[in-house]
Amino acid sequence: MDEPDATPAALDETDAAAAEAAAPLPETPDSAAAEPALTVEELNLLGGRVEHPDEGARQETRARQAELAKPVGALGSLEDLSVWAAGVQRTCPPRPFERIRVVVFAGDHGIAAGGVSAYPAEVTAHMVRAFLTGTAAVNALARQAGAEVRVLDMSVDADLSDVPEDVTRHKVRRGTGRIDVEDAMTRDEAATALLAGMAVADEEVDAGADLLIAGDMGIANTTAAAALVGVLTGSDAATVCGRGTGIDDRGWMRKCAAIRDAMRRGRPHMADPIALLAAIGGPDLAATTGFLLQAAVRRTPVVLDGVVPSTCAVLAHRVAPRASLWWLAGHRSTEPAQTLALQQLALEPVLDLKLRLGEGTGALLAVPILQAATATCSEMATLEELGGSHGAEQP
Numbered sequence: 001m002d003e004p005d006a007t008p009a010a011l012d013e014t015d016a017a018a019a020e021a022a023a024p025l026p027e028t029p030d031s032a033a034a035e036p037a038l039t040v041e042e043l044n045l046l047g048g049r050v051e052h053p054d055e056g057a058r059q060e061t062r063a064r065q066a067e068l069a070k071p072v073g074a075l076g077s078l079e080d081l082s083v084w085a086a087g088v089q090r091t092c093p094p095r096p097f098e099r100i101r102v103v104v105f106a107g108d109h110g111i112a113a114g115g116v117s118a119y120p121a122e123v124t125a126h127m128v129r130a131f132l133t134g135t136a137a138v139n140a141l142a143r144q145a146g147a148e149v150r151v152l153d154m155s156v157d158a159d160l161s162d163v164p165e166d167v168t169r170h171k172v173r174r175g176t177g178r179i180d181v182e183d184a185m186t187r188d189e190a191a192t193a194l195l196a197g198m199a200v201a202d203e204e205v206d207a208g209a210d211l212l213i214a215g216d217m218g219i220a221n222t223t224a225a226a227a228l229v230g231v232l233t234g235s236d237a238a239t240v241c242g243r244g245t246g247i248d249d250r251g252w253m254r255k256c257a258a259i260r261d262a263m264r265r266g267r268p269h270m271a272d273p274i275a276l277l278a279a280i281g282g283p284d285l286a287a288t289t290g291f292l293l294q295a296a297v298r299r300t301p302v303v304l305d306g307v308v309p310s311t312c313a314v315l316a317h318r319v320a321p322r323a324s325l326w327w328l329a330g331h332r333s334t335e336p337a338q339t340l341a342l343q344q345l346a347l348e349p350v351l352d353l354k355l356r357l358g359e360g361t362g363a364l365l366a367v368p369i370l371q372a373a374t375a376t377c378s379e380m381a382t383l384e385e386l387g388g389s390h391g392a393e394q395p
């Protein structure tokens with residue numbers, strides 16, 4: 001694996017010793033120090049550290065695609081995917097991805113009390129347990145894709161102390177404030193959650209992950225995500241408000257009003273992602289943002305899933321414009337805010353299966369396609385190797 005890159009707490013030192021010394025992170029919600037755990041300046045500095053994927057490997061792969069035993073361009077989008085894979089792996093031809101990890105960030109949202117979801121908040125905790133027993137959609141699709149699932153309770157509004165400690169280790173608080181009328185959490189909690197997400201990305205990369213997926217679980221989280229996208233893209237509430245878990249027309253109106261009010265509260269914090277997450281996000285979204293950012297710092301590719309991770313990607317992209325080069329949009333969800341987020345990131349989704357689930361499912365479905373792209377690019381012979389013609393002949 002690569003040499004350890006600097007973690008956020010070691011911004012002025014890049015050597016491995018400093019990265020190691022930077023390990024201690026706030027462990028409990030009430031361990032907030034007098035100094036903020038993370039400033040916007042530090043976040044921006046970290047963003048500046050994100051490198052470009054390897055342009056040489058990308059160009060070599062483009063050239064290779066033109067020589068393989070097929071008509072030029074005949075593998076369509078698979079060719080673009082192989083170029084992306086080669087760039088992020090920094091090698092041509094790209095290899096199959098071998099250690100794929102899904103991290104599901106779970107958290108409850110106070111705005112659920114506003115009738116913005118078709119399901120009750122208790123479902124969040126039930127689904128966390130389902131992820132742990134391997135019985136959720138994300139588990140089934142992960143098995144298909146050869147990926148492993150990890151769940152993190154960032155802010156589920158339930159006592160999950162009976163589940164393995166690794167799941168609750170980073171828990172910041174239980175639930176969030178109702179974002180239409182109050183902050184989701186404090187600024188310190190937002191910073192703590194961001195740092196936790198970064199630490200988790202570090203853990204995954206250090207353990208050898210070569211492809212990451214961020215999943216989401218939290219009733220009413222599509223309301224928070226839509227409000228964030230509304231603020232970040234200057235769209236109005238009705239444009240970003242989707243049906244989420246399947247709310248009816250009256251529910252959609254309530255959700256729209258909640259998003260409108262949350263956007264009003266979030267707008268003053270546009271330039272400060274930590275404050276914005278504190279005002280109208282939640283610990284789960286903050287952690288996902290930190291995870292996506294640090295994955296890019298660590299030169300580790302991520303497949304984006306639905307509306308929540310795509311929203312967090314827009315936030316991470318604000319501080320690290322090059323980070324989006326390390327991300328692939330797995331699918332287009334039916335949530336309008338996700339389409340807007342992907343537009344903002346200039347990412348074209350691999351699939352459009354009308355999914356509206358989250359958990360990481362849409363990203364996992366794109367993995368076999370990505371693997372097909374690396375396999376064709378690396379396993380096919382060139383026309384020249386077959387002793388054939390060197391190029392197309394147009395009479």
Ligand SMILES: Cc1cc2ncn([C@H]3O[C@H](COP(=O)(O)O)[C@@H](O)[C@H]3O)c2cc1C
Pocket residue numbers: 116117118119123127216217218219220221222223243244245246357358359
């Ligand atoms: C059983 C169940 C499993 C889920 N898995 C993901 N979500 C998805 O739906 C929720 C967001 O939609 P909304 O904002 O409308 O509440 C999130 O938990 C998301 O991960 C689920 C939702 C339910 C009900």
Ligand SMILES: O=C(O)c1cccnc1
Pocket residue numbers: 222243244245305306307308333334335338355356357358359
């Ligand atoms: O597309 C998504 O990401 C989505 C849609 C509905 C509910 N949760 C997630």
